[in-house]
Amino acid sequence: MQEALRFHLSDADPLGRAEIIEQARFARRGARTASRGLSLTIRDLRKSFGDNEVLRGIDLHISAGQFVAIVGRSGCGKSTLLRLIAGLDTATAGSIDFGEEARAEDIRVMFQEPRLLPWARVLSNVEVGLGRERASADAQARAESALVEVGLGEKRGQWPAVLSGGQRQRVALARALVSRPRVLAFDEPLGALDALTRISMQRLLERVWHDQGFTAILVTHDVSEAVALADRVLVIEDGVIAHDIDVDIPRPRRRGSAQLAALEGSILKNLLQGTEDASDL
Amino acid sequence: MSLIDSLPRVGAPKLPRFDGLIPWIVPLAIILVWQLACATGFVSARVLPAPSDVALAGWKLLLSGELVRNIWVSFWRASIGFLIGGSIGFTLGLANGLSQLSSKLTDTTLQMVRNIPHLALIPLVILWFGIDESAKLFLVALGVFFPIYLNTLHGIRTVDPQLIEMGRIYGMTDGELFRRVIFPGALPSIFVGLRFALGIMWLTLIVAETIAASSGLGYMAMQAREFMLIDVVVLSILIYALLGKLADSASRALERLTLSWHPAFQKH
Numbered sequence A: 001m002q003e004a005l006r007f008h009l010s011d012a013d014p015l016g017r018a019e020i021i022e023q024a025r026f027a028r029r030g031a032r033t034a035s036r037g038l039s040l041t042i043r044d045l046r047k048s049f050g051d052n053e054v055l056r057g058i059d060l061h062i063s064a065g066q067f068v069a070i071v072g073r074s075g076c077g078k079s080t081l082l083r084l085i086a087g088l089d090t091a092t093a094g095s096i097d098f099g100e101e102a103r104a105e106d107i108r109v110m111f112q113e114p115r116l117l118p119w120a121r122v123l124s125n126v127e128v129g130l131g132r133e134r135a136s137a138d139a140q141a142r143a144e145s146a147l148v149e150v151g152l153g154e155k156r157g158q159w160p161a162v163l164s165g166g167q168r169q170r171v172a173l174a175r176a177l178v179s180r181p182r183v184l185a186f187d188e189p190l191g192a193l194d195a196l197t198r199i200s201m202q203r204l205l206e207r208v209w210h211d212q213g214f215t216a217i218l219v220t221h222d223v224s225e226a227v228a229l230a231d232r233v234l235v236i237e238d239g240v241i242a243h244d245i246d247v248d249i250p251r252p253r254r255r256g257s258a259q260l261a262a263l264e265g266s267i268l269k270n271l272l273q274g275t276e277d278a279s280d281l
Numbered sequence B: 001m002s003l004i005d006s007l008p009r010v011g012a013p014k015l016p017r018f019d020g021l022i023p024w025i026v027p028l029a030i031i032l033v034w035q036l037a038c039a040t041g042f043v044s045a046r047v048l049p050a051p052s053d054v055a056l057a058g059w060k061l062l063l064s065g066e067l068v069r070n071i072w073v074s075f076w077r078a079s080i081g082f083l084i085g086g087s088i089g090f091t092l093g094l095a096n097g098l099s100q101l102s103s104k105l106t107d108t109t110l111q112m113v114r115n116i117p118h119l120a121l122i123p124l125v126i127l128w129f130g131i132d133e134s135a136k137l138f139l140v141a142l143g144v145f146f147p148i149y150l151n152t153l154h155g156i157r158t159v160d161p162q163l164i165e166m167g168r169i170y171g172m173t174d175g176e177l178f179r180r181v182i183f184p185g186a187l188p189s190i191f192v193g194l195r196f197a198l199g200i201m202w203l204t205l206i207v208a209e210t211i212a213a214s215s216g217l218g219y220m221a222m223q224a225r226e227f228m229l230i231d232v233v234v235l236s237i238l239i240y241a242l243l244g245k246l247a248d249s250a251s252r253a254l255e256r257l258t259l260s261w262h263p264a265f266q267k268h
C-alpha cells in the first residue's frame, strides 16, 4: 500500500513539470519554420502475396512534416504499407512519390523490436544509423548528440543487453534519427512497452518530431496513441483507406482530455462498423 | 520510507578466497584416496600404481627428455591437424552459409560423408599413408572438420533475419553486413563447434598414435604397455586429460574475450 502511494506521489511532480516545459517549448516554436520533411504521394498502390491481395488501391497524399497515424485491425496491411513506403518491399502496382529525389538516409523505419546489434555498444549501434556517412570524421559526435537527444547520453558505453525495453527502443530511435531523416516510419514502435514507458516514449516521439520536422508515419493498434500524437488518422479496411480523420486539437495535447476521448470513441466506432464480433479487434 | 526499503538487504554470501579452490577439492580427494588405497595394499601396484609412483615415473621421463619430446610431437600433430581440418571446415561452413550455390553443390555430399565415423577409416589411411605423419594429420583434420563445418554453417543460417534486414536498411555493404552482423551473430555457434572439435582432436590423436606411430604420447603408452610399465601408461593417460583440459580452458578464455557482449558472459 505504502509502496504504491509513494510511487504516485513521486511521479506526479516530474510529469507535471514536464508538461509545463513542453507547453513552453511549443509556444516558443509556435510557427514552425519551413519543414525539412518530404511530402508523400501514393497512387493506386496495390500489394498481393500470392492470391492474397492485401492492399487494394491506396490513394494518399501526406504533406511535408505532417504526423500521420495509421490504424486498422490486425492483418489489414498496415505493416505492408509501411514497408512499401520505406522501400523494403516492392509494390505489385501503383506508385509512391516523395516530391523530390530522396536519398536512402532520408527515409528511416523503426520497428516494434529495437533490432540493436547485441555485440555492439550503444554508441556504435547508433552510428549504424549514419548509413554511408558512417566513416565520416564527425560520425561519433553525431551519434553522441542523437543519444543525448533521446536522453541516453550516459549509456553510450553499455551493451544493449543491460538496457530496459524502453531504453533499447530509445537507442533504436536515436539510430533512426542520427542521419536526420526526412521521413520516419514507425511500425508499432511502442507495442511491447509497459503503459508508463509508453507515455514517456510518446512524449519523446512528439518532441523529436516537433524539433526536427520530419514527416512521421506511425502505425499503431492503439487508437488513443494515434489521436494523442497525430495530425491525421487513417483507418485501413479491406485494403483501402476507409476513413481519413483530421485531428484538430492543438498541441500540446492533454492525455485523457474529453476532446481526445471523444475523437478516440468515434474512430473506434468506425473501426468496429461492419464487424459482428467487436472483441476481434 | 517504504516497507521494502526498510528490509535488510539480502546478498548472496561470497567467499572469494575459497571460490577458486572449490573445483579442486574433488580431484585432490580422489588422488588422496587413490594414494591411500595403494599404500595400504588395497589396490595392487600391478593393477594401478600409486600417484606417487606415477609422479616419479613422470619425473624420470622428464629428466631423460623423452616426456617433453613425446608431448611436443603429439601437440604438434594435434595443432597442425586441427588447423588444416578447422580452416577447411570453417571456410566451407562460411561459403555454404552465405552462398546458395555453394551449399547446393557441396552440402548434401558433406552430410553423407559425415555419417562415416572417421576412425573407421584407419585401416584405409594406414594403407594410403603408412604410419607416416600425414596419416595422423589426415585423421585429426577429418575429425575436426565436421564439428567446425556444421556449427559454422548453423551459426550463419540462424543469424536473426531481422538484424540482417536492419543492416540492409541502414545501407551496409555485403562486407560490412558480414563483419558487423552475420559473423558476430554466428560466433557463439562457431565456439560450440570449436569446443567439440578440440575434444575430437585429442580422441583421434590418441587412437591414431596407439595404433600407428613411432613417437608421441600414444606411442609412449603402447611401448610402456609392452614392457609392463603400468605407471607410464597411467602417466600418459593423465597427460592426455591435462592437455584436453588445457585446450578447453583456452577456448573458453577466447570465448569470454570475444563474447563479452553476451548476457551469459557478463560479470556483475
Ligand SMILES: Nc1ncnc2c1ncn2[C@@H]1O[C@H](COP(=O)(O)OP(=O)(O)O)[C@@H](O)[C@H]1O
Residues within 6 Å of the ligand: A049, A052, A054, A072, A073, A074, A075, A076, A077, A078, A079, A080, A081
Ligand atoms: N511476406 C509475406 N508473405 C505472405 N503474406 C504476407 C507477408 N507479409 C504480410 N503478409 C500478409 O499480409 C497481410 C497483412 O499483413 P500486415 O501488413 O503485417 O498486417 P498488419 O496490419 O497487422 O501490420 C496478412 O494477412 C499477412 O498474412
Ligand SMILES: [Mg+2]
Residues within 6 Å of the ligand: A078, A079, A080, A187
Ligand atoms: Mg504489423
